[in-house]
Amino acid sequence: MIVVSQDEKGLKGAMLELLEQELQPQLDADDVAQLSDEALADRAPANNYSPGYFVRIDYLLQLEGMIAAGARLELFADEITGLRAIKLARAEFAREHPACGNCGEAQYTRFARRCHACSTEFRKAG
Numbered sequence: 001m002i003v004v005s006q007d008e009k010g011l012k013g014a015m016l017e018l019l020e021q022e023l024q025p026q027l028d029a030d031d032v033a034q035l036s037d038e039a040l041a042d043r044a045p046a047n048n049y050s051p052g053y054f055v056r057i058d059y060l061l062q063l064e065g066m067i068a069a070g071a072r073l074e075l076f077a078d079e080i081t082g083l084r085a086i087k088l089a090r091a092e093f094a095r096e097h098p099a100c101g102n103c104g105e106a107q108y109t110r111f112a113r114r115c116h117a118c119s120t121e122f123r124k125a126g
């Protein structure tokens, strides 16, 4: 049996999934009305982790917020594991979705040539 609170790889993956979901453009009611059921299903966010992972991540984010606010807490080993998983997920997300140098918006892909938010053109690397 997998213990969610000790599954660093799973927590990291679930956190990445949450970050990816936040990046997806939101559909408004008109968009939804025009799309077929199949097209909507294709746009549904990936959900590869059981709800327990997201409950745990919610807890870890609250814990992280308390620490950031200056709370001095003694952490359990699985809390440290979880906080590390969140940090690793954010780092991976930042690599895959670099922020625009102009507006700071995370890009859909690191290969973007133009910011989807402010239309700033990105220089090609190299």
Ligand SMILES: [Zn+2]
Pocket: 100, 101, 102, 103, 104, 105, 115, 116, 117, 118, 119, 120
């Ligand atoms: Zn931008």
